[in-house]
Amino acid sequence: GEDVEQSLFLSVREGDSSVINCTYTDSSSTYLYWYKQEPGAGLQLLTYIFSNMDMKQDQRLTVLLNKKDKHLSLRIADTQTGDSAIYFCAERSNDYKLSFGAGTTVTVRA
Amino acid sequence: NAGVTQTPKFQVLKTGQSMTLQCAQDMNHEYMSWYRQDPGMGLRLIHYSVGAGITDQGEVPNGYNVSRSTTEDFPLRLLSAAPSQTSVYFCASSPRLAADTQYFGPGTRLTVL
Numbered sequence: 001g002e003d004v005e006q007s008l009f010l011s012v013r014e015g016d017s018s019v020i021n022c023t024y025t026d027s028s029s030t031y032l033y034w035y036k037q038e039p040g041a042g043l044q045l046l047t048y049i050f051s052n053m054d055m056k057q058d059q060r061l062t063v064l065l066n067k068k069d070k071h072l073s074l075r076i077a078d079t080q081t082g083d084s085a086i087y088f089c090a091e092r093s094n095d096y097k098l099s100f101g102a103g104t105t106v107t108v109r110a
Numbered sequence: 111n112a113g114v115t116q117t118p119k120f121q122v123l124k125t126g127q128s129m130t131l132q133c134a135q136d137m138n139h140e141y142m143s144w145y146r147q148d149p150g151m152g153l154r155l156i157h158y159s160v161g162a163g164i165t166d167q168g169e170v171p172n173g174y175n176v177s178r179s180t181t182e183d184f185p186l187r188l189l190s191a192a193p194s195q196t197s198v199y200f201c202a203s204s205p206r207l208a209a210d211t212q213y214f215g216p217g218t219r220l221t222v223l
Contacts, residue, residue, distance in 0.1 A: 008150070033212070042114075042200055042214035043153075088152060096141060096160070096206065097168065100152035 006089050006101040013109055018076040020104045022089030025070060029091040032065060034074045037086045037103070046074075046087075076106075084108045112136050116201050116215035123191040123222045131186040131218050133201030139213075140206040142184040143168070144176065146197040147217075153200065159184055160206060191222045 006022040024032070029051055035043040049056045049063045049072075056063045062075040076083055089101040117132045135142065143158035145168075155168030159178040173195060175187040184203075188195060201215040 004152070035214075042216045043202075044214075045212050090153075097155055097158065098143075098153075098212070100145075100154075102150050102152040 004089055004091055004099050004101040006087075006104050008102065009105050009107070011107045011109060012079050014079060014081060016079055018074075018079045018083065018106055018108075020074045020076075020087050020089075020106065022072040022074075022101055023070055024072065024089070024091045024099075026091055026093055026099070027070070028094055030094060031092040032063075032072050033088075033090040033092065033098070034061075034063065034072075035088040035090060035100075037088065039085075043088065079106075079108050081108050081110070114201055114203050114213045114215035116199075116218050118218060119216065121218060121220050123188070123220065125192060125222060127191050129188055129191065131188075131199055131201075131220070133184045133186065133215060134182050135184075135203040135213070136182065137203065137205075137213070138181060139203035140181070142178065142201065142203045144174070144184070144186045145200045145202065146170065146195075147200060148197050156186065156199075188220075193222045196220060196222045 003025045012018045033048040034046045036046050037043050047058050060077045064073045086103040086105050088103045090098045114135045140161045144156040145153040147153050154170045156174050157176040159165045162181050165176050199218045204212045
């Protein structure tokens, strides 16, 4: 199967920017996603990027895609305490299946 | 719309018991899927369906059965529960050809003793 890897933990000070990185292996990925999971809840789609794009910005969120290196990142500007959660990177192949990374636990400290 | 609903929220089983996790969506989505979430492993696809009457295996299908007799419902059956199936189970749905509308249910936390 496809491999999606991301670092497991990130600690950031409130007000700073957070950057969460992800690498994937499937070169046929059509879409790449970032999901947020708060404690005890399901996954919430934050943003996604089509594989022929380099960057997508949505308010405080910026997604960068380096297709050559198969590297995806999510930048959260002005990180707030409400941003504390687990963030999952996922890729979607041509047959619509999603492959997820293990998730990055983001802790925002005052 | 209620979105994607899952029942029960919590369940404890003994080894060897069988049960069905329910999943329903009221958005007329073609694509539905089941994932399990384990610590440090992200979500792994168990089974999926691209429409009523069509199901296929995902990454970790062993020990689970599914059926899709209607567009709305996609139940997951554990035939003979094992401790290795202790996990949080998520159901998801989407319109098949849409990239930006993936909806997840709230999850079912299953413990097998």
